[in-house]
Amino acid sequence: MLSPVITPVILSGGAGSRLWPLSTQSKPKQFHALVGTVTMFGQTLRRVAVDQAAQFGAPLVICGLSHLVQVTEELAREEIADATIVLEPKPRNTAPALAVAALIQAERDPEALMLVLPADHVIARPENLHKACLDACAAAIDGRIVTFAVTPTGPETGYGYIKSGHSLGPGVFAVEAFREKPDLATAATYLADGHYAWNAGIFFFKASTFLAELKAHAPEVLIAAREALVHSRREEGRIFLEETAFIQAPSISVDYAVMEPTDCAAVVPVDMGWNDVGSFLTLWDLAEKDADDNVSQGPIAMFDAQGCLARSEDVPVALIGVKDLVVIATAQGILVMHKDRAQDVRLAADAFRTKI
Template sequence: MVPKASPPLITPVILSGGAGSRLWPLSTETRPKQFHALLGKSTMFGQTLQRVGRQEAIAFGDPIVICSLNHLASVREELQREHVPDATIILEPCPRNTAPALSVTALIQAERDPDSLLLVMPADHIIDYPDRLYQACLDACQAAEAGHIVTFGIPPTAPETGFGYIKTGDELAQRVFAVDAFKEKPDKQTAEGYLADGAYVWNAGIFLFKASSFVAEMAKHAPEILDAARATLSASQTEAGCVFLNETRFAQVPASSVDYAVMERTHQAAVVPVDMGWHDVGSFLTLWEMAEKDGEGNVVQGPVALFDSANCLVRTEAVAVSLIGVNDLVVIATEQGILVTHKDRAQDVRLAADAFKPKSPNA
């Protein structure tokens, strides 16, 4: 009897950047949304760690976390809570988007093991069916080992205008397709066309690739980013599992997304469609839609009293909040501020976040 082959070891790479400005005042620059328990008892960062912990279905190695230098304490707290002692933490002194961050990561991992597979995922996503993610990873492994940069696409359920789209091309292997094109966030009519076409999936920003393959593709398509990332690493310091990126060098790395720097240019892009109950909790409307509601369609947390009110999201950390005779409102009260908006304006909450953003000393 031929023994069953063991699944390849996959190193999780957790992207923990951004401020989640559409969830202000709950999410702030000092404590962004991934460090909050928005749905369930664990934070979204904690849920991500649980998702890539020790599993029978797939072999995950010790994670790599990429985060702001300002969030080191929060990341360490999450790692300790989830009993993850051996993570590598890459600390960005300033934001430069995902291509520089993953270039640094791939260079580090290529030194350790150039053939190792990296699973890149944001820390602020919800996945209802992780088993389907594991199967998608297994489906994608052979393509990734052959040099493809694999991304995971979500079959669309609505003509969503807030996500980018990927057009699937020829089938490369079972459940693995070539990428025909990346599409920016569309207008409503275009999104309806994508949905009717059936060949398009949402771009979830989740990737699987071999460390050496990513370095090679960066060298072909964005050498200025890769060279600057390499120069940053040579001037950086490592201490107690933390890589402190050199601030002067890292600030000189051209800022760019992985999609623009590599995925839209490479001939090695592949996509695995996977319906895994994926949610990008990017607004309070999404949070209301996903949360458990009372008989009137309200979602509440904290000391809240509602009277003749329906379809509201009310969340308060300490101060008592009462709503009387209103519908479809979002009310958020924290030490950082108070937000009141109609659910239809949930995408505009970033206006409030920008209005109360700490001013630069030189401004």
């Protein structure tokens, strides 16, 4: 079917602590060019640019107050002048953020469709996401909250899973169950089953549908979001949410607040080359490697090194006679670890949180 105008909602609130010291609270991973030469935020904006198979309107960006300058620079770089920027005074997870986004959209058109995208993901085949939007339009217009899930490529234990049920139309299915991150054996059974896909945190719905489900399942989130918006300060495409009201919202994800309890969930599995770039091991996997399987960026020299990832923003770094190491050097800190410990970077981020 032909696409109605879809409002992109870009969530830019994450800190990317598993990529410390490259990603910090002051400059999280979405503002870095981790894969390619364009920042992840910039790639997200290009994914929902005007000239696509699906028809996208002006984006609505949700971010923290401390990232206003960076978001403004990203929008200017992509020559986007009609975006709305919503400033959260404190982070309260994705459900309150999307409650505010839906309320703003409802002021304009409660039946308008909204596509929710994290700002820090890689999608190598965005044309497949655009096609999935077209496939899902009828279900979203009919009152479904659609989640775009990722076709699994292996028994991954780091993602949640969505099990698809009966068909709602070509490529669109009712959600039978949400499953939290499984162990390896359970993940293998999910793949063998054939009805499971990775939960990518990408959603598609009408503003009115989402607000109705919030009212039914997480009314305290909706009340706080509405109060924060009513008392917000608005100027030149920016909405500064009122802090006292907004922090009354429970800090809860949209998965727990709405997607798990709702009877309106639908899923579209999509093979779109998705990756959340959640660790340095993932970054090494995605990057182009030299003859010794090394990945380097910046003033790096390697001698008899194999399977390493090394990045430096300024200081010269040399790796000699080592294997499978990650070495990251920035003004915020230096990280040295074995690739097998990629999920433990949060230990360092937590240890130096007050210093970054």
